[in-house]
Amino acid sequence: MALSPFGQSDMSIGQRLWQINWSFVLLISVTASVGFGMLYSAANGNLDPWASRQMIRFGAGVGLMLVVAVIDIHVWLRYAYAIYALSLALLVVVEFSGSIGMGAQRWIDLGVFTIQPSEIMKVSIILLLARYFYASRMEDVGRISHILMPLILMAVPAILVMRQPDLGTTILMVATGIAMLFLVGVRIWVFVAGALATIAAVIPLWQFVLLDYQKKRLLTFIDPEKDPLGAGYHILQSKIALGSGGLFGKGFLEGSQSHLSFLPEKQTDFIFTMLAEEFGLVGGLVLIGLYMLLLIYAFAISLRCRSQFGRLMGMGVSTSFFLNIFVNIAMVMGVVPVVGMPLPLISYGGTAMLTLMFSFGLLLNVYVHRDVQIGPGAADGN
């Protein structure tokens, strides 16, 4: 058997395809179809311009997912750092030469399509941390020196993404990373100390560095309803749309708030609002239920996996997925500030869809290779 941690699985491509969790794929497709329906509605009952393109992207995404799923898990382990380095390089490129889109530097125009390095970085961080900790023992993670390196490797892209500025992705990346540190067994007191240190850093910043108008902007950001005609307008309209949907909604294509343009960005960030306006609480619960099922699958896949690398990757992907859902829905309900984050599988957007399907590919990969043992554990197994 393979002695190297970067060994090979002994399954053939066909066996791996057979091993894929097809019910999970079906679940993803059902959820994405809800999105197609909403994009159809967002265009006032037209496939153009959003629904049709989204279907094509989803089709491409499924292909990408299957490819990612059947690639030998050792390959992902081997190239994890390289993928991270490449993503970081792309971020730097965006930082210095990215074209301006949506008021923020987020895109690289490759002519045929544009890529969003921050989205790619979301997955790369998961790979990076899974790779870094796949062989760590409990004693290792107990040492601060052992977790210093991954913290730095997380902080660098986080700062770059924040500068774009893309607060949503930054928070998502950092939170996913922290969750993975938690999973590998970093001591609780480290998290507590980190939280305290953050507060200790924020207070003097607030007191002495920030100017009044900046504070005001921050406060409005945190509580937009203080400014109902400006920043709070969208959130207020979103809440009106949600609330007026009631229990069963106004009916497909009948959302007055969405269709009369009171709702901003209805095809991207505020698509959940449109769903809840047209299908009411029941419709919203169905979608959250689908998400819940996907999260349960991801959780089960991770727990079932016999390699730490796979487990970390699975939980990383599912946590990132969860954070995406949570921040978006909480945002449109006015629970958290508007940070600009699409709803996974539903919102219109190319890079987000492809990176999400890539990460689902990694999750399926973990499932396919659930019995493959990697690294020190694998040696133990023998």
Place this chain on the structure above:
Amino acid sequence: MHRDGDRYRTFSRRSIVLFGGKVVLLSGLVGRMYYLQVIEAEKYKTLADENRISLKLLAPKRGRILDRFGRPMAVNQQNYRVLLIPENTKDIAHTLAQLGKVIPVDDHDLVRVKREIKRRRRFLPIILRENMKWNDVARIEVNTAEIPGIVIDVGETRFYPDGDHAASVLGYVSGVSEKDLTGDPLLELPGFRIGKAGMEKVHDLALRGKSGTSQVEVNAFGRQIRELERREGLPGAETWLTIDMELQKFVATRLGNEAASAVVMDVHTGEVLSLVSTPSFDPNIFNRGLSRSEWKELASNPRTPLNNKAIAGQYAPGSTFKMVVALAALEKGIVTPKTRHFCSGEIELGDSTFHCWKKRGHGSMDLVSAITQSCDVYFYEIAKRTGIDRISAMARRLGLGQILDIELSGERKGLMPTRAWKKKVKRVSWQQGETLLAGIGQGFILTTPLQLAVMTSRLVNGGKAVKPHLTRHVVPFDAVEPPLPVYPEFASIGIHPPHLDLVKKAMAAVPNSPYGTAYRSRIKEAGFKFGGKTGTVQVRRISKAEREVGVKKNKDLEWRERDHALFVGYAPVQAPRYAVSVVVEHGGGGSSTAAPIAKDILLEVQRRDPSRGQSAGRSQDQAKKPSSKSAKKG
């Protein structure tokens, strides 16, 4: 395995905690959803409807005003307007500047718009321009993208097809001013017009109708997506007047540019067929809005176009008053039809001399010939004996010196002096010389042309206290057929009929006897003959010196100093149906200026009588009926 087991246990434990956390957070979102969509749903549904539904008032169509034959006197016309909706533009000055590139806009507009914004709600449009030409409208339409807040709309505006001919009756509509606001939101609609004068004002509420509402779905940018519900208002009632518009036009044209007025009425029913005051004004310009210079011109015109002379002009009646004096004297028994007085051309009273208009004198006069030839001395004589209080009382019975309640506002009372009145107001005793002057309708006495027409009517209708009116009927828009007009029975004014016949006989002779003062104006066609009385009112004092060298002829005087010319008449002489009064300010003589006008009017009104050509020998009852038939015709 042991080491992996260790970290697997940590991983499992912590991932269960993590998963649990996710479940808790998602449940929190579900709870929030439940709160928004179930508990607070009603509130947000209301807010969503407030967002999307905007309620608009629909201005009702203003009722038309028609003449007695149904000929339109005031109608509604299409009107292209440029509106500014203040809340749709951030910078009003910018919008106006952009608009200024297409149509002329000046600083006054900006000032006016800013003022209007203050008193109206910001979502209510403000009118920038009305009655736009089509090519200007098209140019604005093309550029609407660059002119935020500008909307073009087609409304309706009042239009008076006959311009200034009927302004004295119709009045006009114009914009709602601040003091007109009653809280009725209809009045706050841009461009809403209310009646400000004349019949437009009298029947304003009925003409206005009831406003409708339109629920419009609007999007976040205020653009209307569709109409959800429309409740049409009720158009205003159609108002039929007693005026005969063709006659009105005829009279107005006949009076021309003189400062004059004329009233034509039915002596039995009191229906006013024509009420003209010239020069007049075009009510359409009040609707459009007058410029400062237009207003100045109207207000400073010495012939007072804004004054409705027919009801508000107060004139000494002059010789047209002689019938009143005659009746008062007859009633008192001071004169009989046979009583004669000699006119030498003047009469002495104390140390004053009172002159007859005929310097050489009329010779021996009886009552009828004194009226026919308008002998002043005869009336000085009988007035002196009758006394001012009796003369005034008779005048009042005939409708003079009082408000007659013709619906129009601005009606004046005139003046019928009495001894008590002079004592009270002038604080001096009545002088007998003043009674003499009153005998020829001069001095303190003041009457309006309307009163003179009513007086004439009462003289010839058998002594009935007829009152004038202008409204035939107000017909709700959904009425099938206008109701027939109902005429009140007028009470008798209690004058002995033979006295009235005597006066009528004298009046008939005025244009028909070769000695009559209006003989030159007689109507020769059989059956159309009229009767009447001339009046010439001196507006200046003629000094003794002037009298010695010869009284100046009117044509040698300044316009302001010339005599007023009056005529009161009726026709046809056999069975009087129409009465007319004509007053031409500074027009010269009653017989030379007013009588020909009255003759033309009386001829025209008789020719236009729809009952003409029907069976001859009409009774009074028959004379009434055709007018109601004619209403159906229109």
